[in-house]
Amino acid sequence: MTERLVVIGNGMASLRFLERLTEAAPGRHDVTCVGAEPVAAYNRVLLSSLLGGEVDEAACTFRGLDWYAEHGITLVTGAPATAIDTAERIVRVGEGLVLPYDRLVLAVGSVPIRLPKPGMDLPGVITFRDLADVAAIRRAAVTGARAIVIGGGLLGLEAAVGLARLGVDTTLLHVMDRLMERQLDHDAAALVKAAMEARGVRVLLKADTAAVEGDGRVEALRLADGTVLPADLVVMSVGVRPATALAAAAGLAVGRGIAVDDAMQTSVPGIYALGECAEHRGQTYGLVEPAYEQAEVLARHLAGTPAAYAGTALSTSLKVSGLPVFSAGLVDVPEGAEAAIWSDPEAGLYRKLVIQDGRLAGAVFVGDVAEQGWCKTLIRTGAPVSRQDRDDLMFGRPAPQPLAA
Known part of the structure; x- marks a missing residue:
């Protein structure tokens, strides 16, 4: 028999979870996805490009409505979930829709913070x-x-x-x-x-x-x-806070976010949370990469494959006015650590490596981020960094020499 799975939230984390779940366990769940926004999941990373006119709204779209239908997913848009009854195992949505569930996933994201200062409610x-x-x-x-x-x-x-x-x-x-x-x-x-x-x-x-x-x-x-x-x-744009009101009203354990274990399960069996609303081992994340990793873990878990989320080593990679920027791990240098720095302000180039106990603990690159993937791997694995590694991270690895004829 198929399980009734209700997913509250239709953002980037929710869609990634649905994509992976339908790949890992096609037909195993009767899925209903509820989104408060009037459109299906879209790429929030492109919002600034959309604002500046570089792309149109169509370019921000991930999946058309036909994708949800083809995968047996009932998509409800423009209807926020209003209450969860954990005893009856139902979700109340919008003006009167009631959805029963066997398993429930909360992917409700976060809400923007407004400064507690006068005038913040003015139009404009x-x-x-x-x-x-x-x-x-x-x-x-x-x-x-x-x-x-x-x-x-x-x-x-x-x-x-x-x-x-x-x-x-x-x-x-x-x-x-x-x-x-x-x-x-x-x-x-x-x-x-x-x-x-x-x-x-x-x-x-x-x-x-x-x-x-x-x-x-x-x-x-x-x-x-x-x-x-x-x-x-x-x-x-002073930050966001995890959306926890729905979970708290239903009696789920809530700290900064909705508390989850390594399987992304909340304090109530059968209810899970992922993405910006979730708090794992005391940590909340406001970036896409951790949300996608959590989605992968939860999809495998619900498909019956052992999986555990161990946290994400945070990194940031972006372009600011066309200037590539990368940051991962430690930014400031703790006592006992050392920093290797190369700076060329006129060219808009900067590289900084934070080395602690012979391992890469942090990196900040501006202008040229070609070694960012290697940096992320070294920080995540804690592998020792040789002197040659440091030089290659700082100045780039030499191009391979052609084989002799």
Whole structure:
């Protein structure tokens, strides 16, 4: 008999799980997938490109509706799950849909954080998280508009670049002393800042937002030091928090995220969680790679194959205004470790290796990220790093010599 499987959430993690499950155990489950957004899963990584007009919405699509039908998946869109009854094993959806389940997967993602400051509810303050946000930002980004992006992390940089591509007067505010402080050291962050400014984005560091001001809609943003910046649009990109409300109301164990074990199972047997909403061994992840690894594990587990998730060694690989950036492992150098650094600011090149106990503990590359795959493998495996390895990581491995005739 087929098991009734309900998946709440239809984002990138959910789709990857469904793809792998239908490959590993075709026909084993009667699957219903419920998504709060009105469209099927799409590529959130391309949102900044969509905002800037580099791609259209069709380019962000992963699977057409026919794919779900061909694989026997009932897809419900535009209908958020409202309650889970773990005793009756049912999920309530939208205005009255009730879905019974044998197994339940929560892939509900995360919710954007809004600063607890005055004026954050004014029209013109928009988060940058989904297709609806992109549409709202583009409507507000009219000719002559002045936009302020709050947040110097990955999403904030992407939003600012997208707005600048639209020809909008864009200012990026970040409360810390460098951009992407979790992934970059000061030297690498300075190169990223220069790349942003070269694309027309004004960057203000140590900029603490005090309030958004306006009569009926956004007119200005006031900093803690009293500086007032005129604004027609404020894009909030200060981070996300795991979406835990649905799970908590159902009595599941919740910390920062929905607590799961190595099989991605929650505190209630038969209910699983993965992606940005899940907390594994005290760690939550806001990146695609861990979500995909969790999806692989859960698909194998539900297909009856032993599988366990052991956590993900975090790395970041992106392009900021066309400038390749890679970061993995430790950014700062702990006591007892050493750093090897090569820097050419004029060429926009920077490489830093953090070596601890003869092993690669971290790497930051800007401008040329050709060795990023090797770095990730060395950090993940903890393999010893020789002097020759260090040279090759820093300057690139020599090209193979042609065989003698």
